[in-house]
Amino acid sequence: MLWNSVLLAVRAIRRNVLRSFLTILGVVIGVASVIVMVTLGDGATQSVKDQMQSLGANLLMVRPGMRMGPGRDAALSPNFKMADIEALAEQIGSVKAVVPTASAMVTVVYQAKNWQTTVTGSSAAYFQTNNWRLASGRFFTEAEERAGSAVCVIGSTVRRELYGAESPVGTTIRVKSFACDVAGLLESKGQGGFGMDADDMIVIPLRTLQRRVRGNDDVTGLQVAVKEDASIDAVIEQIKVLMRERRKITEGEDDNFTVFDTRQIADTMSSMVRTITMLLGSVAAISLLVGGIGIMNIMLVSVTERTREIGIRLAIGAVETEVLSQFLIEAVALSSFGGLIGIFSANAIALGVTRLIDVPFMFNPGMNLVSFFFSALIGVVFGYFPARRAAQLDPIEALRYE
Amino acid sequence: MSADSSEIPLVELRGVTKVYGQGQAAFQALRGVDITIRQGEFVAIMGPSGSGKSTAMNILGCLDVPTEGAYVFRGAHVEQLTRRQRALVRRHYLGFVFQGFNLLARTSAIENVELPLLYRGEPHGVRRRAALAALASVGLAGWEGHTPAELSGGQQQRVAIARALVSEPVLLLADEPTGNLDTQRGREVMELLASLNSEKGLTVVMVTHESDMARHAKRVVHFLDGLVERDHRNGGPH
Numbered sequence A: 001m002l003w004n005s006v007l008l009a010v011r012a013i014r015r016n017v018l019r020s021f022l023t024i025l026g027v028v029i030g031v032a033s034v035i036v037m038v039t040l041g042d043g044a045t046q047s048v049k050d051q052m053q054s055l056g057a058n059l060l061m062v063r064p065g066m067r068m069g070p071g072r073d074a075a076l077s078p079n080f081k082m083a084d085i086e087a088l089a090e091q092i093g094s095v096k097a098v099v100p101t102a103s104a105m106v107t108v109v110y111q112a113k114n115w116q117t118t119v120t121g122s123s124a125a126y127f128q129t130n131n132w133r134l135a136s137g138r139f140f141t142e143a144e145e146r147a148g149s150a151v152c153v154i155g156s157t158v159r160r161e162l163y164g165a166e167s168p169v170g171t172t173i174r175v176k177s178f179a180c181d182v183a184g185l186l187e188s189k190g191q192g193g194f195g196m197d198a199d200d201m202i203v204i205p206l207r208t209l210q211r212r213v214r215g216n217d218d219v220t221g222l223q224v225a226v227k228e229d230a231s232i233d234a235v236i237e238q239i240k241v242l243m244r245e246r247r248k249i250t251e252g253e254d255d256n257f258t259v260f261d262t263r264q265i266a267d268t269m270s271s272m273v274r275t276i277t278m279l280l281g282s283v284a285a286i287s288l289l290v291g292g293i294g295i296m297n298i299m300l301v302s303v304t305e306r307t308r309e310i311g312i313r314l315a316i317g318a319v320e321t322e323v324l325s326q327f328l329i330e331a332v333a334l335s336s337f338g339g340l341i342g343i344f345s346a347n348a349i350a351l352g353v354t355r356l357i358d359v360p361f362m363f364n365p366g367m368n369l370v371s372f373f374f375s376a377l378i379g380v381v382f383g384y385f386p387a388r389r390a391a392q393l394d395p396i397e398a399l400r401y402e
Numbered sequence B: 001m002s003a004d005s006s007e008i009p010l011v012e013l014r015g016v017t018k019v020y021g022q023g024q025a026a027f028q029a030l031r032g033v034d035i036t037i038r039q040g041e042f043v044a045i046m047g048p049s050g051s052g053k054s055t056a057m058n059i060l061g062c063l064d065v066p067t068e069g070a071y072v073f074r075g076a077h078v079e080q081l082t083r084r085q086r087a088l089v090r091r092h093y094l095g096f097v098f099q100g101f102n103l104l105a106r107t108s109a110i111e112n113v114e115l116p117l118l119y120r121g122e123p124h125g126v127r128r129r130a131a132l133a134a135l136a137s138v139g140l141a142g143w144e145g146h147t148p149a150e151l152s153g154g155q156q157q158r159v160a161i162a163r164a165l166v167s168e169p170v171l172l173l174a175d176e177p178t179g180n181l182d183t184q185r186g187r188e189v190m191e192l193l194a195s196l197n198s199e200k201g202l203t204v205v206m207v208t209h210e211s212d213m214a215r216h217a218k219r220v221v222h223f224l225d226g227l228v229e230r231d232h233r234n235g236g237p238h
């Protein structure tokens, strides 16, 4: 019996392909936008997590100023001193290493090519705490660091821009105004997402940067690697106490530096992305609802348009429930077919867009399944009213309908 | 008349009235109609426009119920049946042929003819065979795949007759089956109905305006103003 209704519904759909397609368009778009939004959101969240992961776990960042971002008053929150590094390393037990950093924007030149990039000055431990691996050559050594040698390790973007396919190791590039030996090439970390290119930089010893680029002794950031078993919160507290003392901040005065926990940043950012995803997802869900109303509208029109057909069916001996189930199945078949098309095109679109903006493509089978059942449900809900209307038609009047 | 009394009454209208609308606008389309039709009869219903022919046909076809009076179909009181039960009577015992053919558009002849069997729940193979046989019996073998738009009026009406026959009804009801056809096609359809009656013993009730067509019937019932004015055996060709 049900199978017959399915057969009748399929025949009715086939009889008018264009109308059937227009009927489901709303559902196609609705389902597709929900899936695209959520898939992209998931990808962005993953991208944030990956990026933070690449910074290394158990890493704290200490920066001058009270918050991240520009607008720091240099007089009120001075940069760190070289002595701060030793103090942190020696006076706090759970600290594995303290890596100082400072950076500047420079133009680097190799033969006829030049490239604007960020140069970071740091210690040899920088590569390890930041999870950098070598593609070729070597990192600079502690001896070179102490001596302030003109030696650098370059990121893969800089290599691409200056060398093309040529091997950079052993060559000399000009950094700002001095010649610098290229000791190593870093393995690519890939696009960081949000337009940040982690590979667009070179690293030189801190002392070299201070003397030859910035012309001062400033350390603009400290990376503190914490031992695996230590409590991060306790270490943050200890750093704060020590730095307040060293920076001569009196009691009651606010900190003029900030300690960030990279994991915390990752959590904040991914929860932010999740919120945006949910917001966009809800907007898309509304469009799905509108798609459902579209189905109802066209099913109602179709009931009117097919009044005579319904009359014929009733005259031939169809009972009310058969007409009802035929129209209901028609609506469900249409909407779930629309859902299927939506799911396929959404995943194709999401795949393309994730490639384009360079975030991972996160296929979410649960959500795809839920979307499918939801689109079928839309058919039931919005198909019921028109179907009942069709089933309750008076056969004589329906037959006489022009 | 005496010859008919041995035959079983198939349907019986007893004092049937039909009122459309209510109060001021009420209109009495049938005003006490008595007709008895026996198995194997070929009845033509005639009468001026608005005399209640179609109204009576709709009641005979269980598409409508009388306002008053009784309609007995094979011993069952149709006026007491539910909407669903009447649909089942139509499904199992009745075949309809309409003036406007009423085939499903954009649907092949064979799918149209199969439809009543689909509602009866017959399996695919049975449906196919019966539909092909029904199409062949109306002279449309080879036209199975054509949609109504690809068929002439006469052919469409024959598809409609095949659809009415496919479920092997006990009563075939035809409301002006030749009304939309030219004289030649009309005569062919009439001859088809007459042969179904004479050769297969199918009971046929048909409304027509043309006495030319009514000559094929064995009995003619004249309607006037919602009443049976005259009910007589036909000399005709029989």
Ligand SMILES: Nc1ncnc2c1ncn2[C@@H]1O[C@H](COP(=O)(O)OP(=O)(O)OP(=O)(O)O)[C@@H](O)[C@H]1O
Binding pocket: B020, B021, B027, B028, B029, B047, B048, B049, B050, B051, B052, B053, B054, B055, B056
């Ligand atoms: N649904 C309805 N509501 C109100 N009045 C109706 C309805 N159906 C029929 N009538 C009226 O009942 C009367 C009989 O109608 P019916 O259709 O039975 O006539 P008929 O004999 O078949 O006429 P025709 O030869 O023109 O087909 C007509 O006056 C018609 O206007």
Ligand SMILES: [Mg+2]
Binding pocket: B053, B054, B055, B175
């Ligand atoms: Mg009529």
